[in-house]
Amino acid sequence: MEHGGNVLKIGKEIGIDPHEILDFSANISPFKIPDGLIQLITQAQKDISIYPDPKYYELRKALAHYASTEIERIVPGNGAAQIIHDAIRLINPVKTMLPVPTFSEYEAALEVVGSSVVYFKMEMTNHFKLNVGKLINQIDETFDLLVLCNPNNPTGNLITRKEMNEILEKCQKVGCKVIVDEAFIEFVTASDRLTMASEIHKWNHLIIIRAFTKIFAIPGIRLGYGIYGCLELSENHRKHAVPWSVNVFAESLRYYINSVEASVYIKKVSETIKLEKEIMEEAIKKMEAFTVFPSHTNYLLIRLSDNEKYNVERLYHWLLKRQILIRKCNNFNGMPSRFFRVAVKKKEENRQLIDSLLSVNNIILNNKQC
Amino acid sequence: MEHGGNVLKIGKEIGIDPHEILDFSANISPFKIPDGLIQLITQAQKDISIYPDPKYYELRKALAHYASTEIERIVPGNGAAQIIHDAIRLINPVKTMLPVPTFSEYEAALEVVGSSVVYFKMEMTNHFKLNVGKLINQIDETFDLLVLCNPNNPTGNLITRKEMNEILEKCQKVGCKVIVDEAFIEFVTASDRLTMASEIHKWNHLIIIRAFTKIFAIPGIRLGYGIYGCLELSENHRKHAVPWSVNVFAESLRYYINSVEASVYIKKVSETIKLEKEIMEEAIKKMEAFTVFPSHTNYLLIRLSDNEKYNVERLYHWLLKRQILIRKCNNFNGMPSRFFRVAVKKKEENRQLIDSLLSVNNIILNNKQC
Incomplete structure (x- = not known):
């Protein structure tokens, strides 16, 4: 791909x-990577001879604070791509609903676990906006997973809070897990920004995937994270994750993400x-x-x-x-x-x-x- | 773990x-991380805003040269730990032979895929040396995978070339894949150093796993790699790997590993x-x-x-x-x-x-x- x-x-x-x-x-x-972040990355070099904390306690604490949620819900990883693959392997869906066009890595990850995929087409005539009523009608007990990118890539569309709640309620009712990919959420201006992270505790079937790659322009560093509504799933993800999957440079972002800068x-x-x-x-x-x-x-x-x-x-x-x-x-x-x-x-x-x-x-x- | x-x-x-x-x-x-390596890592910082090459072509070329083998056999990853987990997921063994005591991450990875594990005990009375004759007797058609760490961790034992050939021949005969973990191979002095990397093309069922973590003292950077006897398996591993799994700092080792320094x-x-x-x-x-x-x-x-x-x-x-x-x-x-x-x-x-x-x-x- x-x-x-x-x-x-x-x-x-x-x-x-x-x-x-x-x-x-x-x-x-x-834009230029912020100075404070560059300084931290430079400083992190002194720690390359030490194994990162395998539990990533401090990093997870910082990510939880940043996302206004609890540390138990956070799983850090080697970029959002790793979280996507690991979360889908953990959920192991038999049948997945995937609104398209969307970020292609989801299809790749679903192929690895052999999930059948129902493509829900977002129509050009409707500016590729998700037809929420139609989607809700089509989601039923046979689906294990729905993937939503919010904002969506490559269309740039946003799902509103009301729509998101409707989707989550329907999926909860039929026992379908929902991944919401918020990799671009920081680019949405504050007045329009809809993140489900602060409400994740309300939705046991919701998993949010995020990264700092885009907003800080650091794709070479690799830091992504998952936020789980279900504490048991979160623990399982961490338990089965490859150890030391976040390198010390990425780990050093823990000192930065909650700063005023x-x-x-x-x-x-x-x-x-x-x-x-x-x-x-x-x-x-x-x-x-x-x-x-x-x-x-x-x-x-x-x-x-x-x-x-x-x-x-x-x-x-x-x-x-x-x-x-x-x-x-x-x-x-x-x-x-x-x-x-x-x-x-x-x-x-x-x-x-x-x-x-x-x-x-x-x-x-x-x-x-x- | x-x-x-x-x-x-x-x-x-x-x-x-x-x-x-x-x-x-x-x-x-x-020992101090070599100066040339530190310089490259420092320089790599200028590339953190660029996505690493998703094919890791230059890195794989350097690793192949270092290991005296072909680029097609090389799969780079986020530390040896990732290669271990990915390779075992790819092999997906039903029954695995694991000489113990050994590096515990293999058990963890085998548990994830639900393989049954036959523990082949290396005896204290024999200085934990692998009883090759007995092992060969026990390996039969029912085994999908044998894991050998050479040198073994935590015992420090080495398998000789003659023994390794005997084991590989038996496994080839019964259709059992073999992982040889050479994470510590660089610490074995040249006269005793037995690596199977340069002979990997002879053994279609062999996978070697290595890392630079130990010899250069850089566990915070994360660079491991797999070397496959089977070209198809190698390609499958790369195809299903998480994209951009090697960060730019780890990727910069490509300029170093084949240097005189x-x-x-x-x-x-x-x-x-x-x-x-x-x-x-x-x-x-x-x-x-x-x-x-x-x-x-x-x-x-x-x-x-x-x-x-x-x-x-x-x-x-x-x-x-x-x-x-x-x-x-x-x-x-x-x-x-x-x-x-x-x-x-x-x-x-x-x-x-x-x-x-x-x-x-x-x-x-x-x-x-x-």
Whole structure:
């Protein structure tokens, strides 16, 4: 399964330093990693000769505080990807409901355990919004698991609190566990931010999966965590987890995540991203060659208009020649053709993307070869 | 399952800085991490905002070169622990032969997949040496997997090449896969070092598991790898592995492991450890209260002589009061009582341990309370 963010491979292919690529394919924060966090990571180097605490007590305490829940509910891991795979192995579903298009790692993890998957299609005509009434109708006793990404990747949609409660109630009634993936929750501005973490104690069948990869722009460090409504499941997950799965650099985030600097940073990033996203949306909306979809997080899903001569593959290569990398969406299950995704980056970088898209738009309107 | 090396927890319990504890419980090199390696780890920090290569191509190439084998056989992971769990999940054995006492993580991983385990006891009377003839007699078509740690932890025993070939031939005949754990292989001096890595292509049913944790003293970084005799199994392992499971700091070892500095370091460490181990052995042999067992690697298994008043628990706490941490061996399956394990550290540190053991020896001989 190919994901975004593979600038090492692409840099090698086109013969340039990966740091030189304008990477709009990875959905991570474009801003400088906060100084306090960098300092902690540098300091953590002195501890590389000591085994991390196998129980990760201090880390779990910090994560629980950050998520406004109890330490017993927290399972830390080697990135959200590990939590996804381990949680699905633990639940071991026979039949899973998966609204698509969504983050492809869930399909990969469900395939490993051999779960049958019912794909619940979110329709382009409805801006890929989840049809909650229809979903609730389709969920019944035969389902073991429902996976929801909130906000969803790559569509940027958000499920409201009312909708989430309705879904959780129905799933509780029919005995279906629910994974809610909140990997991008920090990018949703505070007024819209709906996290189920602080209410997890109310829902025994709920598991939340999160990471710091995106908001702090640290995919190389690997820190994800699960939050369990069911204490027994949480304990089982920890019991069966690979020991020392969080390295000392990732573990050092325990000193950072509840700091004032961290909360100021998250607020500033989410607000800045929102503003920049609106600027991008406005600019792209004016281009006939593209349709941009509304997003609550740090990326935009865009459709290249129907046209015999130009497809996403061609657009991708045209942009790559200009050192701009986008995420083609053709390998997202349930995604119609002609879609791509771009992260919201810094003003100047977004400007470069917009300018390039504008050039493509003009080429297409003038019916030239792109 | 408790392992050695938990100085964070113990430091907290006794109220001292973990760096102040003389940790003989973790089997890692006592020497300074080589400068070149530290430099690379420091440099890797600039890459934490980039996703690691999901295929780990360069890392795998470096590991293959280091192990004198082909890149297709290499699976990197988040420490040997992850490779152990993933490989056993992949093999999914119904019945496993496990010579004991041995590294306890294998039992944990076998429990997760629900394998039945036949414990093949290595006898104290035979210095815990593996009785190869007897093992070969007992292995039959009903076994799916045999696990061998070479050198074995906590006993320090080595299997000879002739013995290993006999075992592999028998297992091949009856269709039983073999995991050989070589986590401590670098501590065996070159003349005695038997690794199956360079011959792995001859054995389709063989999987080798290794790590850099011990030799470079970097348990906080997490880098392990598997080497597969079977190319299909290797590919399956990589296909089902959690993506980005090796962080950028661990990934940076690819620039180091094949350097001249690394090979000089490994040679020097293994030879120095061997000398220091002999000094420790000689000193402990003279103490009536202890029996020391021969070891080919960087730790010694020691038995506290029978005595009604003194047991390992008491010895452990007596030493801990002096900031010396040993590994009690009571939780190793198949280990007789009264055993503990100590790592070989630097001359001065070993001296401190020896002096303390000597004090205990005198106390016991004088029949005082320890």
